[in-house]
Amino acid sequence: MDRQHRVAGALIGSAVGDALGAPFEFGPDGRFSARFPSPARGVATEMCGGGTLGWEPGEFTDDTQMALLLAESLVERNGLDGADVFDRFRRWAEADPPDIGLQTRAVLGSCLPWDTAAAEHFRAGNRSAGNGSLMRNTPAAIWFARAGREATMDAARRISALTHGDPAAGEGCAIFHEVLRVLLAGGDADAAVVDALPLVAAEHREKWARVCAPSWRPQDATEGNGAVWPTLGSALWALRNSATFEEALRLVIDLGGDTDTVACVTGALAGARSGIAGIPMRWTSVLHGRVPGFEGRWELPDLHLLARRLDGHRSAQPYAPPTSHDLEPAEVAPGVWAADLDGARRSDRDFAVVSLCRTGGRFGHDVQRLAYLVDDDTNPEVATVLDDVLDDMAALRADGRRVLVHCFGGASRTGLVLRAWLMRTEGLSAQEATERVAARWPHLGLWNDSFTAALEEFGRR
Template identity: 45%
Template sequence: MTTDSTRSPLSPHRASYTQQFRAVGALLGAAIGDALGAPFEFKAGGLFSARFPEPVIGGVGEMIGGGGFGWAPGEFTDDTQMAMALAESLIRNDGLDLDDLWERFRAWAQSAKDVGIVTSIVLSRDSRHGAAEHGHEATNGRSASNGCVMRVAPVGIIGARLGSDSTIALAAEQARLTHFDPAAAVGAALVAELIRHIIVTGEFRGVAEAVLDRFAAEGHFDAAVVDGYRPFVAGSFDPLAPGLPGNGSVWTTVGQALWAVRTTSTFEQAMRTVIDLGGDTDTVAAVTGSIAGALHGVQRIPVRWTTYVHGYLRMPDGSQKEYRMQDLIDVARMLVGKETSRMSYVEPPVGPLKVHPDGVHAANLDGAARAPRDHAVVTLCMPEDRFLQHVNRRQIFIRDKENPANEDLLFVVRDAVEAIDAFLAEGREVVVHCHGGRSRTGLVLKAWYMSRHGASHDEAHAWLRGRWEHYETWTQSFWDFLEDEWTAHVAGKRA
């Protein structure tokens, strides 16, 4: 399970595409869980499925916003705001600088809509020294709350390149900054080390139990505090058992998150399952999302959620930083020691051109930006902020490179095709584009045509070649995917 090799630092130069996708999935997953759970915070269980008995493929999906603090659709809350403050500090200092992190947390708290009780008391102090203990005493010893674990995903991500021991130490120290109860440090370290291990190995089952064994055997934490987590990570854990602490506690938050990932097989199922537990839904879903996102990877997170997730963070200099999908991807990449994504030269606009009478158009990046606001836009590249005024849109993470640059083409192409069909069913014209309107645009348009008409790849190729002169087939992996995996998928759907 956990060997010396899996505990060692992972060199950024040796990080595979799969490992990078897991790291990105952990951060995006946390933010998405936070945003999805926010409307149902502190309400009864079952409300997510009652509101959305079936997946909402069109429109803005299940990103409805609202909740007690009036969040915008897709907006993440204090959980991810604190996580981003932690991430920015880790990147700037290449590790943990408690003084810097303290200032970032305090800057955030000055204008935050929502700050947890313990965290609010602690951050009201001028100095970090003794602040957590003050918060513990002011809440009558109830500082084992989940604020320390809701923000810890960046530690698990940077931990992939720092190694296991550093991950555990960093997670515990950032927890102790605001949460004095020793159980808080153990919970944060457990989740961070689990995320790190998943990013490096892809393993989940049995890992939490093994991590607790290490904590006790190697003396990282007091054995009695570690043992307090064992019922919550066990396979027999019942997330709604009578007598459990509320899921505002660190134990139940961790237990419910692990249970949701363990009892489901997709990121989407994990989100639906954990939000339906009710209570502190944004936080428990954020922790679940960080674990499930690492396990399934960014390309298996529904694009109707990655498209709309966003949020803001007040910085120490008083400025406000905005984060959207690409920003979160870049933060995760920097945490694992990679460069941020770079946009190549933006070509003169081409399109939109209607290529199918049902209302499907093709374009390049700046061509798509000319589309009327009532058109839906399906983006297959980095758009920056070009389409924020198009309410109905999808941004899909596909690399125009040969395998293994895309680990889950079937998932993302299926998501793109289903989005096109859903937008058409709503009576919208749909513009499909990538950076140059060539390779990725061709991939998705051909996949859609094959699905729509039960056509072969050869027929789809001939159709698009006759209607869109910018279509190119230079990525052999895309061609092979359509010939084999997508052809089988279409046949299975129509059987």
């Protein structure tokens, strides 16, 4: 898998977990699965919003807000500048964010200098090793991954110490950094823990070894999951006990308690493992939020760009698509329509739109799903994406919506999905489906051999 798919998966996966878990914060266990016993792919999804703080569906919380502050500092300062990160955190805290950890609020509001505030707080007897420094560390774990094990673990401790004086929290962040580094390179999380433990400070090593061991389960925790140990322990446990991003997130949100943060940490690891294509598009598409004290609204394309910048593409620029031919939507199968980018952008608002290309931003439609489907052969996850897209289309049709599928030219990616849809719903062969689509949508493009192979594979499945 392309490294960039894993990097985007980690950053966007952490924000997805945060937004998905937020409505369930401080609830009892099992509440997510009680409300959503099976995947909710129709108009209403598991990104339900609400909770005690009244989040919008898809809105991220303080976990991601702080992660974005850290990320922008790393990119703009071209490295770790502790004073700058602390200043940004303080400006954010002064803007009165709806959600902020107790310890973080106390340290940022203390009026002490950036390099002593957290240590003073700890010295004064505030010894709770909360998960508030672990929750925001994904951007730094991406940034420092290429620097190697020791460097990334050291950076993790320094960033944690900005707000969390307890070294136990810093050691948790250090292990997280190393696990994410290994996952981004396609490696195994449990093996990464084994290699990280010798570098963990001696006085904290035994406890971290216990919580990160394959035999540990969340019910073995000796603290609530607002503490750093069970947060990381639960994330690793969920990773071990799941095959997909979706399964991992369901497991941890069902644990209850500090669901946004545990799901945020889990989402980073599971997203690095699955890549961005393994994260359901019904969750990524609605991600959004603001950072109190700072300008601007964040959406999915902004997070993709940030992920690229954190991974070394410092000068990556926002994508603004050129105009397409503005192909009028046409019905290709009952209730399923095709268009190109501008045709879809201008289409009736009651369409549920499935976008298979970068759009530069959301359209005005109330339902728009953004799939990650690259039109070349660098996308070995095409089968995963295809299943996700077709399952959502079926659910949206069942909810009575007309579905409009489009990509930039309406040719190759659109053609892949429409043909697979006909194969699935009408039992056609790949050849028959191609002929049917070509008859109703003459813009069909068949140049991508990896798509042809994926379609044949789809037929065999």
